[in-house]
Amino acid sequence: GDDDEDGTPTTSASGGAEASALRLGYFPNITHAPALVGVNKGLFAEALGSTKLDAKTFNAGPAAIEALVSGAIDATYIGPNPAINSWAQSKGQSLKIIAGSTSGGAGLVVKPAINGPADLKGKKLATPQLGNTQDVALRAWLKSNNLNADAQGGGDVSILPQDNATALQAFQQGAIDGAWIPEPFLSRYQLEAGGKLLVNEKDLWTDTSGQFVTTHVIVSQEFLKKYPGTVTKLIQGHLKALDFIKTSDADAQKAANAQIEALSGKPLKDNVLASAFKNLTFTADPIAASLYTSAKHAQDVGLLKDVDLKGIYDLGALNALLTAAGQPAVSDAAS
Amino acid sequence: MSLVETQTPRPDTGRGDAVVRLENVSKQYGSGSNALLALDRVSLTVRQGEFVCLLGASGCGKSTLLSLVAGLDKITGGTLDIGGRPVSLMFQEAALFPWLSVVGNVELPLRLQGVGKAERRKRAEELLEIVRLSGFGHKRPHELSGGMRQRVALARALAQNADILLMDEPFGALDAMTRDILHDELERIWREQNLTVLFVTHNVREAVRLGDRVILLSSRPGRVIEDFPITHERPRRIDSPEVSGQAAEITDRLRAEVARHAH
Amino acid sequence: MSLVETQTPRPDTGRGDAVVRLENVSKQYGSGSNALLALDRVSLTVRQGEFVCLLGASGCGKSTLLSLVAGLDKITGGTLDIGGRPVSLMFQEAALFPWLSVVGNVELPLRLQGVGKAERRKRAEELLEIVRLSGFGHKRPHELSGGMRQRVALARALAQNADILLMDEPFGALDAMTRDILHDELERIWREQNLTVLFVTHNVREAVRLGDRVILLSSRPGRVIEDFPITHERPRRIDSPEVSGQAAEITDRLRAEVARHAH
């Protein structure tokens, strides 16, 4: 369904032009629960009406971004970093963030013997990827505790960017001393590898009352310009999914896990699933403030070039829908 | 043997035209300090339908001469002219293709000429019959003896049905009896098909038995030093007194030459 | 030539002991419908210091016999006994190693025997001198003519300095003159080193010129059909009347045999 986008735009009741198909990307990952639930329960299809949903899955942010910018998909659920990076590389032309999806669910898990920042000197800690949210959070946190770590893995604390699965395995074998990771690994480090939660990232985000963006929804600017109506419907479906999660938590967990199983052959363990769901908050608020702060931290530790994030959000459609539903609008302001 | 009937008739250009003409042909291998002058200003004309034998010491440049005529190597001096006629060369080594059976090897030239399957199988069988190897068609080359391989190579060369046939010591590895039989066959085919043959051998009596002329090459660099016309009536016998007599004469000349160039 | 002095003296076991003994040796290639009986109950004894020549039609099993004696193939019947003596075999094809230069090929057996560098270079040069190829040591095999390659193979076989020397048509690709010279050399080496030689050839006069005995093999399956002792005084000349006379006699016998088995 890669060339369906050229179908003649039809005009919907809500005003914007609509595409014949929407190609939506997401990961078979618990932080993308609204997408998992929405696809599994047919909520997107329901909202999109005559527009066909063509869902694609990815395993990592870069691939999803590559697909988005080369026109292989129109919208995708994704973490904050790939979005910022693409925004920076394209000088603000590639994408727009149109809604939040997931907040929270990250932190530093360490070996039980480590009791505080003082014990971390000379230790090895893993993060998912150099310069990503967790990596930046760890570095910022270390800095605030007067520990230094350089981009090459040197310093008081050695930071090793590794993919989550490898890092967990290394942790299980004692090859690393801890990791700053998102869900579901945050739960798995504790449940499967006997790790101790040293820092819950939630506690660091005091200005946003413990909220920080983990996943949001982006759409390619070209698609947004051409088919604003379809985008609105996508947000509608997204909101329905969020609602579903809020109202029937147990069903939502089951649906998300069923979708994960369908996509990758194996579901998450129940205890991991439950723990992860507990740590995550699913909300349409993109928590813009945390994004700006995280970007600033990244610039501070030298992992991001100066980038102007102004205009990365396009929350008009979302706010219109929220208002219509009698909910408070969300903001794209820095704080 | 029906070999001749099944072949397309060759336009009779009449015996006597120059078919292979070498004028001051030189061939140098390598260059600089490693250079080796294999042939030095060789001039030689072979007429249509002639059977010319080449004699010379080991390493004097006979194989080189044949490969130049066949167009496999390039001359480094002089002029060589074969009028674009099709040439067939039987190499000193049998050089059969190991991935083909014996009959497959013989059929190959016919296949390349687009001869149909049944037809070429028939021709190949006839040729194997001529080299006295019928019944060995399904064998692989490595299952044959040295002499048998050489005979398959001969059959393959004949299958090509070319105007000019170059033969490099074709019968060296054969016993006297088999060789006699093949001499007769070769002479018959040569006559019937009006072939032009350039034939390298070390056996002087063989050369006298077969050739219209016997050419003597000197050693390093190779040069034509003598050209003996053989005028005895055909069919000749290799053990006839005439053949032996002339062979003795040529042998003496050859010995003198080799002794002079003794290296 | 100082070749002999530089070699380790061989214990003189006295001429006359049986060195190679074949009793009812058979050799069958393949099996089932594809079986080919190459040798059938061949019995043959070669004594210490004897020079035995093998004659037979193309494909009669001469090469097979040599490879059995050399231990390259296994007999399928009978008993073969060479008393564990070192054997050297010169193949029908030169089979030189292309990654070695000419002198490298000749040196190889010496190297395998652990002869030192200077020493083996000297010996190799002497051997190349014997086969009249001094000055070609640095060439690569593909730069040689067919006859020259065969001579290098001979030098390599001689370098092995084995008790038993098996030779498969070693001089087939050589001109008469070069061959005469090598006959003399081979005879000298054979005598001086008290070698035992088994020599395959298609040239009957060559066999008579060189051999103490000439053995005739029949065709498919190969069998010993005649054993001619050659008693003429050495040194012999290949064109002497004695040699020619006995050669004619053997040729007649051979022809009769080949004609009987005509295939």
Next chain:
Amino acid sequence: MPIKYPSARAGLEGAGGESAVAEVPEKVGVNPTNDQVSGLDALELAPRSDKGTLGKRIWRSAWPKLLAIAIVVLIWQIVVWSEWKPEYVLPGPKTVFTDLGDVITTGDFWDGVRLTLIRALTGFALAVIIGTAVGAAVSRFAPLRAAIGSLITGLQTMPSIMWFPLAILLFQISESAIMFVVIIGAAPSVANGLISGIDYVPRTWLRVGQVLGMKGLAKYRHLILPASLPSFISGLKQGWAFSWRSLMAGELLVIVPGALSIGVRMQQARDLSDSSLVICYIIVVLVIGILIDVLFNAADNALRKRWGLTGS
């Protein structure tokens, strides 16, 4: 002291000089019975004797493999027993084989195998066609060789992950994108195998071909291809390895819900740090790899037999 060469028949007649064999062992080079122990010699020089029944032959080729497997499993079990690593890091054979049993008894798994194999075979077939064409062209035209000869190996050294952006750019998210990654991984090997085979076609054969008037396609059909077949087959083998590896990476590009390809399952097992499942899939991939290799070896053996074990 004479050595007897005992023959099949001599053995029946009574082993007269048998004891003498041991007495002069220093010249084994000429003694075929002694050389028999070395696999290569036995393989190359000994006539193939009685073949036995089909069952016997299969058993004969299978037992060393089974023995090797048994040894590996035994060592593995011993390591597990030694409690060197906890069970969730290095599960024992029993756990793994139970899991494997569970996995391969689901129809779903076989759907995945089918999907993956179809992709692999399609991709490989295309890679062979393209690689052969490129290899033939490159070895035929000197300027082309100078221009892109080295590029071919260069391409091969690119990790397949780096082709993803380009694949997505050119083919969007589709099966074609996977094919692209597979082909670009495997075709260079095929081309290289062919080129190296062509480079080593004996000069004599080329000369024979020229005398027979072979040109263009006929020359390739009747001379170059058969003569370079051994090297070509080994190129195909390598190409298969590359295409399979690229496919495992490429399958993460497009996930077809329902029939989960092997690559996706493997990635998932890794993501879940399910060591037992990871080992299961390692075994599955190994078995497929070995089965395909057995096919290649069969082709190779047939070829060697036809060639009389080697060139003329």
Next chain:
Amino acid sequence: MPIKYPSARAGLEGAGGESAVAEVPEKVGVNPTNDQVSGLDALELAPRSDKGTLGKRIWRSAWPKLLAIAIVVLIWQIVVWSEWKPEYVLPGPKTVFTDLGDVITTGDFWDGVRLTLIRALTGFALAVIIGTAVGAAVSRFAPLRAAIGSLITGLQTMPSIMWFPLAILLFQISESAIMFVVIIGAAPSVANGLISGIDYVPRTWLRVGQVLGMKGLAKYRHLILPASLPSFISGLKQGWAFSWRSLMAGELLVIVPGALSIGVRMQQARDLSDSSLVICYIIVVLVIGILIDVLFNAADNALRKRWGLTGS
């Protein structure tokens, strides 16, 4: 109508029958001047003529490559000009080469290259040693061949990512873990190349070796290895490709303080969605791959020359 074969000398003396060449073109098989156009023939059969000065020779081998690069860059530029994709998706050559210039002028980059190359060469060297030993052993002992012959190719088809768990298990997060992944990726190719070479050693040579009394090590040293060198070298080439690819994957495993290896830099460029940088690193990896291939080709050419372009 006779064809003149113009020779070097004849050309100087005046081209007498030159025009006749065109008149009988259907029998080009026997006409060496016509066959000159085909690269293979020219390569195989024509005597190598004057070599020219060193500069000239380098130029002659370089210009087709430069031309090829120029053409690729031109097509790329045209695609960019056509605005098929926005610049941030498919950056133009100018952007990329500017970035490349920036990247390669930092000392840091060269530290990374050095680190990666040292790893690659160490790993490859070890893989060659191990692969050669295994290959020789496997082709020598028939039971070993039956037992693990196919396993070798099987191992090769394992995506390197699947070795990580095992590598970490055995070597923790260390350089040794990278080496392990590299070696297990490359050694099978080397072994396979050697095995296939050994399998196709002409029977005649084996027989000569046997007559010369070669056994054991001497046989390998003086016969098997030189005879199987062509195939061995092509195995080395493939092995290099595998080891380089495995290294790129393996480098993501271990971050050594101080210098960022090429693999890590590449991944980072991808993570940052910096297309221009990604292409930069693709170019860097390609260039390294090509340079190494040029080395292999030099070895190969030397070999072919020694062999008289091919077997005897």
